[in-house]
Amino acid sequence: xxxxxxxxxxxxxxxxxxxxxxxxxxxxxxxxxxxxxxxxxxxxxxxxxxxxxxxxxxxxxxxxxxxxxxxxxxxxxxxxxxxxxxxxxxxxxxxxxxxxxxxxxxxxxxxxxxxxxxxxxxxxxxxxxxxxxxxxxxxxxxxxxxxxxxxxxxxxxxxxxxxxxxxxxxxxxxxxxxxxxxxxxxxxxx
Amino acid sequence: xxxxxxxxxxxxxxxxxxxxxxxxxxxxxxxxxxxxxxxxxxxxxxxxxxxxxxxxxxxxxxxxxxxxxxxxxxxxxxxxxxxxxxxxxxxxxxxxxxxxxxxxxxxxxxxxxxxxxxxxxxxxxxxxxxxxxxxxxxxxxxxxxxxxxxxxxxxxxxxxxxxxxxxxxxxxxxxxxxxxxxxxxxxxxxxxxxxxxxxxxxxxxxxxxxxxxxxxxxxxxxxxxxxxxxxxxxxxxxxxxxxxxxxxxxxxxxxxxxxxxxxxxxxxxxxxxxxxxxxxxxxxxxxxxxxxxxxxxxxxxxxxxxxxxxxxxxxxxxxxxxxxxxxxxxxxxxxxxxxxxxxxxxxxxxxxxxxxxxxxxxxxxxxxxxxxxxxxxxxxxxxxxxxxxxxxxxxxxxxxxxxxxxxxxxxxxxxxxxxxxxxxxxxxxxxxxxxxxxxxxxxxxxxxxxxxxxxxxxxxxxxxxxxxxxxxxxxxxxxxxxxxxxxxxxxxxxx
Ligand code: HEM
Ligand SMILES: [Cu+2]
Ligand SMILES: [Cu+2]
Numbered sequence: 218x219x220x221x222x223x224x225x226x227x228x229x230x231x232x233x234x235x236x237x238x239x240x241x242x243x244x245x246x247x248x249x250x251x252x253x254x255x256x257x258x259x260x261x262x263x264x265x266x267x268x269x270x271x272x273x274x275x276x277x278x279x280x281x282x283x284x285x286x287x288x289x290x291x292x293x294x295x296x297x298x299x300x301x302x303x304x305x306x307x308x309x310x311x312x313x314x315x316x317x318x319x320x321x322x323x324x325x326x327x328x329x330x331x332x333x334x335x336x337x338x339x340x341x342x343x344x345x346x347x348x349x350x351x352x353x354x355x356x357x358x359x360x361x362x363x364x365x366x367x368x369x370x371x372x373x374x375x376x377x378x379x380x381x382x383x384x385x386x387x388x389x390x391x392x393x394x395x396x397x398x399x400x401x402x403x404x405x406x407x
Numbered sequence: 408x409x410x411x412x413x414x415x416x417x418x419x420x421x422x423x424x425x426x427x428x429x430x431x432x433x434x435x436x437x438x439x440x441x442x443x444x445x446x447x448x449x450x451x452x453x454x455x456x457x458x459x460x461x462x463x464x465x466x467x468x469x470x471x472x473x474x475x476x477x478x479x480x481x482x483x484x485x486x487x488x489x490x491x492x493x494x495x496x497x498x499x500x501x502x503x504x505x506x507x508x509x510x511x512x513x514x515x516x517x518x519x520x521x522x523x524x525x526x527x528x529x530x531x532x533x534x535x536x537x538x539x540x541x542x543x544x545x546x547x548x549x550x551x552x553x554x555x556x557x558x559x560x561x562x563x564x565x566x567x568x569x570x571x572x573x574x575x576x577x578x579x580x581x582x583x584x585x586x587x588x589x590x591x592x593x594x595x596x597x598x599x600x601x602x603x604x605x606x607x608x609x610x611x612x613x614x615x616x617x618x619x620x621x622x623x624x625x626x627x628x629x630x631x632x633x634x635x636x637x638x639x640x641x642x643x644x645x646x647x648x649x650x651x652x653x654x655x656x657x658x659x660x661x662x663x664x665x666x667x668x669x670x671x672x673x674x675x676x677x678x679x680x681x682x683x684x685x686x687x688x689x690x691x692x693x694x695x696x697x698x699x700x701x702x703x704x705x706x707x708x709x710x711x712x713x714x715x716x717x718x719x720x721x722x723x724x725x726x727x728x729x730x731x732x733x734x735x736x737x738x739x740x741x742x743x744x745x746x747x748x749x750x751x752x753x754x755x756x757x758x759x760x761x762x763x764x765x766x767x768x769x770x771x772x773x774x775x776x777x778x779x780x781x782x783x784x785x786x787x788x789x790x791x792x793x794x795x796x797x798x799x800x801x802x803x804x805x806x807x808x809x810x811x812x813x814x815x816x817x818x819x820x821x822x823x824x825x826x827x828x829x830x831x832x833x834x835x836x837x838x839x840x841x842x843x844x845x846x847x848x849x850x851x852x853x854x855x856x857x858x859x860x861x862x863x864x865x866x867x868x869x870x871x872x873x874x875x876x877x878x879x880x881x882x883x884x885x886x887x888x889x890x891x892x893x894x895x896x897x898x899x900x901x902x
Contacts, residue, residue: 222783223847226774230843233770241763244741251748254680261742265687269734276726279777284719286779289711310542334538335644337709337786339851345859347849349782352709355537355644359711374858376709376786376851378531380542381464384856 220346288349290360301326301362308336308353311382313373318391321368327361329353336386337376343369350376365392427495427502428900432890434488434509435810438481439883441516442803445477446879450872453838456857457866464855465544468529471853475532476519476553479659480560482802484512486665487567489809490613493606493672498574508567515559522553531853533655536631536647540638551635554628561628565621568614575611579603585611586696587689605684605692609668612696617661619700624654645712652706660699663765663797666805667736670758673812674740676901677755678747682739691731698728705776709785718778725776729769737762750902753820753882754811756828761804768797771843786853788861789846796839807882814890815898827881834875841868 219227301324306315308331319325329338331353339350340363351361365371375386448470455462462470491505522528526549530538539550575585580597583589587603589596596602603611627650634640675682704721707713740762749755771793775784784790841864850861857865893899 219847222780223849226780226784227847230771230774234767237766237770238763240741241759244745245759247746248744248749248751250746252746254743254747257742257746258683261745265734265738265742268738269730272730272734276730280723280726283722283777283779287718288779288782289715289718291715333541335535335648337851339786339849341849345849347783347787350709350785351711352707354648354710354712357645357710357712359709361711374851378468378535378538378853380538381468381529381544381855383468384464384854387858 221348223346288361290362299324303328306330306338306353307332308338308375308379308386309333310380311375311386313338313375313386313388315373315390317389318393319365320395321365321392322395324362324364327351327363328358329361330358331355334379335377336379337374339374339376340390341372341374342367343371345372352377368392368394425502425506427492427505430502430505430509431488431492431813434484434505435806435813437509437513438485438488438806439810441477441481442485442806443879443883445474445481446872446876448474450869450876453865453869453872456854456862457864457869458862459866459869462855465527465529467855468531468853469523469527469545470529472529472532472534472553473520473523476557477516478798479532479662480512480516480519482662482798482806483560483564483658483665484509485806486662486669486802487564489806489813490606490610490665490668491567491571492809492813493669494571494574494610497604497607498571498578498610500570500574504566504570508563511559511563511566515556515561515563518556518559519553520556522549522556525549526552528553533651534631535651536634536642536644539631540634547635551632554632554635557628558625561621561624565618568617568621571610572614572618575603575607575614579607582611582615586692587684588693590686590689602684605671605682605688606668608684608688608692609664609671612692613661613664613668615696616657616664616700620654620657620661623650624658627651627654645710648707648710649703649713653700653703656703656706657700659794659798660702662802663732664695664699666761666765666802667732669805669809670736670740670762673754673758673809674743676812677752677758678743678749680743680747682743687735691735695728695731698724702728702776705781708778708781722776722778725773729773732765732769737766751819752811752816752902753824753828753886754808754816757804757808757811760832761801761808764800764804765797765802768793768795768801771796783849784846786851787846788842788850788852788864790852792839792842792846795842800835800839807879807886810883811886811889813900814886815893815900815902816889817898817902820885824882824885827878827885829878830874831878831882834871834873834878837871838868838875841865841871 303326304316306313306327306329310333329351333355336353337350338353340348342348349363351359369392371390371392373388373390375383452467452470454460455467494500527545528549529545579585584595585603585607587608590602630642634642671682701720701724704717705725708718774780775789775793845861845864848860850857854861
């Protein structure tokens with residue numbers, strides 16, 4: 218169920234929160250054997266210095282690690298070269314104008330905009346896992362590269378409050394295997 | 408024992424006129440009652456998402472808007488009042504100014520409340536352009552009235568901040584001294600004056616960033632009012648989105664920094680230790696001052712047209728803005744408590760729990776503010792999960808802790824209070840876990856009828872909300888009864 222990025226996020230969140238909770242419990246428990254402030258202050262300051270350096274390096278590392286995997290087109294020049302299939306998406310209150318069938322294993326360049334208010338464009342795989350998203354904004358087009366890895370019935374869902382019908386703004390997207398080549402190919406499970 | 412005629416009771420602090428203490432008491436009561444009502448609305452929304460009660464979508468979105476806008480305003484009000492309570496011992500502040508701010512906020516809330524409950528205004532508390540104007544289910548008057556209400560809240564906050572800034576300059580000679588830069592440049596220090604305590608440093612930072620935020624909010628709301636009055640008024644959707652989140656993110660974030668000023672003042676009382684500060688605190692608050700206003704771009708990561716440098720700078724600023732909290736304020740609080748003779752009262756329990764909520768919510772916030780994670784977390788329930796962790800599970804706990812401290816808690820609480828605390832915290836944690844579970848499952852936020860597993864999680868969460876509200880009710884009654892008792896015995900704040 219929980220897999221991919223979501224799993225990484227969950228593990229990181231639980232692990233980091235657990236460390237913090239243990240640290241708090243330890244400090245709270247320590248109040249059962251009180252001592253003078255002068256007895257702990259200088260040790261605390263030394264610990265703060267190490268903790269500060271450690272935290273700073275951690276953040277710098279995290280920042281450096283993440284900028285290599287950001288989803289923007291300008292950050293992924295390789296994608297531009299592989300001849301993507303250009304797909305225009307226009308979001309409205311409360312539906313998307315876009316193809317209902319697209320090929321798997323093909324780089325797709327979604328050009329996403331809106332005819333009225335801000336909407337979202339979220340891609341859920343056949344198991345219901347959110348794989349990625351982009352905003353649909355009036356007057357602007359967001360370019361979003363995406364490759365569907367497995368054929369099947371995906372769901373496109375609005376991810377931004379866009380009015381009274383927001384919860385009804387989703388639709389199916391059929392992803393067909395590329396080997397069969399033609400868009401008339403039948404889908405597994407259809 | 409013979410019956411004696413009841414004597415007129417001399418109320419403590421009942422001198423004629425508006426004493427600072429009474430003003431703070433009024434602020435607390437008004438704020439907590441409002442929070443109570445808004446929390447019930449929150450529970451109703453959860454119940455609706457869990458299919459336990461039925462709400463028409465337009466009603467759901469109106470309540471969502473009221474809950475969000477109301478909670479943020481009230482929490483700003485409450486943390487501001489609590490911070491003011493300590494600041495007025497350090498700076499010359501006018502109680503009339505606080506009264507004015509509270510009244511302006513209450514008027515603003517009433518206007519916004521009327522727009523929502525009377526008109527059904529419902530584009531969410533961030534009222535992202537052009538949603539207030541296109542495809543609406545509410546009358547135009549409610550749009551205008553809501554924005555006017557927001558203006559009132561902003562005016563109230565701005566007046567409050569200006570008085571603080573003036574107080575800092577009067578007392579310490581300037582803003583740099585308020586930020587304790589005289590620890591680096593002793594020449595700046597006023598002769599005979601001590602370096603500013605951390606409560607004042609926090610106030611100076613909040614005043615500067617807060618005024619910037621209110622200025623941005625005013626531009627935003629005035630632009631929307633212009634568009635409301637004249638539909639051809641040109642507005643750029645990307646620009647206004649940036650402005651909206653600059654305003655919305657920063658105002659919500661500042662409640663934490665207002666709370667920090669309270670924590671600096673209160674924890675020394677519970678631990679019996681002074682909170683020693685040094686140059687690190689100066690650097691730390693200067694970092695917050697500079698970077699907190701730059702964190703907003705993390706709300707626009709999924710707007711791929713946004714300028715690349717803003718996206719990267721937003722991620723970096725968000726990370727940097729956590730350093731002062733993690734390394735200085737929260738670490739400093741733990742160091743103060745470590746092996747201290749901490750007196751455990753409702754106040755100290757809630758302050759410690761609030762610090763934990765601040766950190767745990769912060770961790771979830773940082774994951775969300777990391778660009779490659781944001782594309783599976785943005786606008787999912789992960790967002791309300793993390794901000795309820797540090798607003799409900801952090802800032803609000805500080806408010807309850809402050810209320811208890813304010814009322815006075817020399818004696819340890821009755822044994823039964825442990826039960827209320829357990830109820831409250833079990834309800835709180837369960838409620839938050841359901842939010843996180845929804846977020847990791849990709850359930851979008853702000854859904855009147857969420858996709859699976861949203862309804863199942865919401866139904867469970869509703870149960871936890873009931874437990875939370877039970878504990879909260881009992882605790883607030885406990886504090887209230889203590890206030891009544893102390894009004895007679897004359898016991899004041901603290902321990
Ligand atoms: C018992 C207490 C509370 C309950 C039951 C509750 C419940 C909720 C629920 C169900 C939502 C909608 C989430 C969604 O599906 O998008 C929500 C949104 C929100 N809540 Fe709370 N909440 C509580 C306390 C608080 C507090 C203390 C604050 C702030 C200090 C707060 C601020 C917000 C904000 C800003 C939103 C977003 C509104 C929007 O999306 O426009 N809440 N809350
Ligand atoms: Cu939509
Ligand atoms: Cu929508």
